[in-house]
Amino acid sequence: MKQQNLKIAFIGVGGIAGSYRRSLNQLERPIAAVCDINAERAASIATEENATAYTDHTEMLQKEKPDVVFTCIPPGAHTTQVADAAAAGAAVFVAKPVAQDLETANRAREAVASAGVINQVGYMARYSDITAKAKELVGDQKLTMGIGRFLTRMGANHPWWGKYDVSRGQMVEQTTHVFDLIRYFLGDVDSVQAYGIKGVSDGIADFEECTVCNLKFQSGAVGSITSTCVARAHENFATELVGDDLYLKLTHDSGLRGQISGEGVDYTGTEAGYFRQVEQFIKAVDANDQGLVLSSYADAVKSLAVTLAANRSLETGQVEEVIA
Numbered sequence: 001m002k003q004q005n006l007k008i009a010f011i012g013v014g015g016i017a018g019s020y021r022r023s024l025n026q027l028e029r030p031i032a033a034v035c036d037i038n039a040e041r042a043a044s045i046a047t048e049e050n051a052t053a054y055t056d057h058t059e060m061l062q063k064e065k066p067d068v069v070f071t072c073i074p075p076g077a078h079t080t081q082v083a084d085a086a087a088a089g090a091a092v093f094v095a096k097p098v099a100q101d102l103e104t105a106n107r108a109r110e111a112v113a114s115a116g117v118i119n120q121v122g123y124m125a126r127y128s129d130i131t132a133k134a135k136e137l138v139g140d141q142k143l144t145m146g147i148g149r150f151l152t153r154m155g156a157n158h159p160w161w162g163k164y165d166v167s168r169g170q171m172v173e174q175t176t177h178v179f180d181l182i183r184y185f186l187g188d189v190d191s192v193q194a195y196g197i198k199g200v201s202d203g204i205a206d207f208e209e210c211t212v213c214n215l216k217f218q219s220g221a222v223g224s225i226t227s228t229c230v231a232r233a234h235e236n237f238a239t240e241l242v243g244d245d246l247y248l249k250l251t252h253d254s255g256l257r258g259q260i261s262g263e264g265v266d267y268t269g270t271e272a273g274y275f276r277q278v279e280q281f282i283k284a285v286d287a288n289d290q291g292l293v294l295s296s297y298a299d300a301v302k303s304l305a306v307t308l309a310a311n312r313s314l315e316t317g318q319v320e321e322v323i324a
C-alpha cells in the first residue's frame with residue numbers, strides 16, 4: 001500500500017544524501033526537513049526540496065516528529081543521531097559505516113531494537129540485481145571462499161575521508177561494502193589478519209593506502225579482501241565466490257560471470273542497488289515489515305566489527321578475533 005504522507009527528514013545533506021534524495025524524488029516521496037551542521041548547505045538543500053532547514057538534529061526531531069530519518073554523516077560524526085531518531089519513533093536509514101566505533105554503534109543498535117523501528121543501512125550492493133541473481137544461483141550450496149577488492153584513487157585533500165580520526169581508514173569507510181557483501185554470502189567472520197602500507201601517495205590519506213585482509217568465517221570458510229585508495233583499476237569493486245565446482249564473480253555494478261557444475265553463468269544486471277535500496281526501505285516502512293530489509297542496523301554493526309578488527313590487526317600484526 002502506498003502511503004504518500006510519510007514525513008521524511010535528513011541528518012547530513014552532503015554527497016550520498018544527494019543519491020538518496022534523487023531516489024526519494026523518483027518515488028515521489030517529499031522530504032519535509034533537513035539538518036546539517038553546515039547552515040548554508042542545510043538552507044540550500046531545504047530550498048531545493050521545499051523543506052525546513054535545521055542545524056541541530058534534536059531540535060528537528062522535536063519540532064518535526066518525522067516518520068523516517070536518513071542519516072548521511074561521516075563515520076566520526078556519529079554520536080547519538082541514530083539512537084535519538086529511533087527513540088523519537090522514526091524509521092532509520094543509515095549511510096554506511098554505521099559509526100567509527102562499536103560503543104556508539106551498539107548504543108544505537110540497542111535504541112533501534114527497543115524502539116522497534118524499521119531500520120536499514122545503505123549497503124546498496126545487497127540490493128543489486130547481480131547479487132539477487134548470485135543468491136538464487138548459490139541457493140543452499142556451501143561457499144568455502146570469498147575474495148573481494150575495492151581499488152580506487154581518492155582525490156587528495158578530501159575534507160575528512162583521508163583522516164583516520166574521522167573515517168577510520170579505507171577498510172572501515174569504503175571497503176566495508178565488500179566486507180559486508182562477502183558476509184552476506186558467507187556469514188559471520190571469526191577472525192582476521194591484515195597488512196598494510198602507508199605513505200604511498202601525497203595528500204590522500206594519513207592511514208594505510210594499500211591493505212590486504214584475510215578472513216576466517218564461523219562456517220570454516222576462508223576469505224581475502226584487498227583495498228587501495230591510490231590507484232584507478234578496471235573492475236575496481238568486485239567479489240568472487242568459490243565452492244565445490246562453483247565460481248562466481250560479481251563485478252559491481254553490473255556483471256555476474258562464472259561456472260556452476262560445468263554450466264556457464266553470464267548475466268548482466270541493470271541496477272547497482274542505489275535506487276532499489278531506497279525503494280525497498282520505503283516499502284518496508286509502508287508495510288511496517290522489517291523482513292523486507294536485507295541490511296539491518298544490527299547486521300551492519302557486525303560488518304563494522306570485522307573492519308575494526310582488521311584495523312587492530314594492522315596495528316598488532318597479529319590475528320585478531322572479531323568482537324561485536
Ligand SMILES: NC(=O)c1ccc[n+]([C@@H]2O[C@H](COP(=O)([O-])OP(=O)(O)OC[C@H]3O[C@@H](n4cnc5c(N)ncnc54)[C@H](O)[C@@H]3O)[C@@H](O)[C@H]2O)c1
Binds near residue numbers: 096122123124
Ligand atoms: N555508496 C555509498 O553507500 C556511499 C557513498 C558515499 C558516501 N557514503 C557514506 O555516507 C556518509 C557521508 O558521506 P558523504 O560523502 O555524503 O559526506 P559529505 O562530507 O559529502 O556529507 C556529510 C554531511 O554531513 C554533515 N554533517 C556532519 N556532521 C553532522 C552532524 N552532526 N549533524 C548534521 N550534519 C552533519 C556535513 O556538514 C556534510 O554536509 C559516510 O559515512 C560515507 O561513508 C556512502
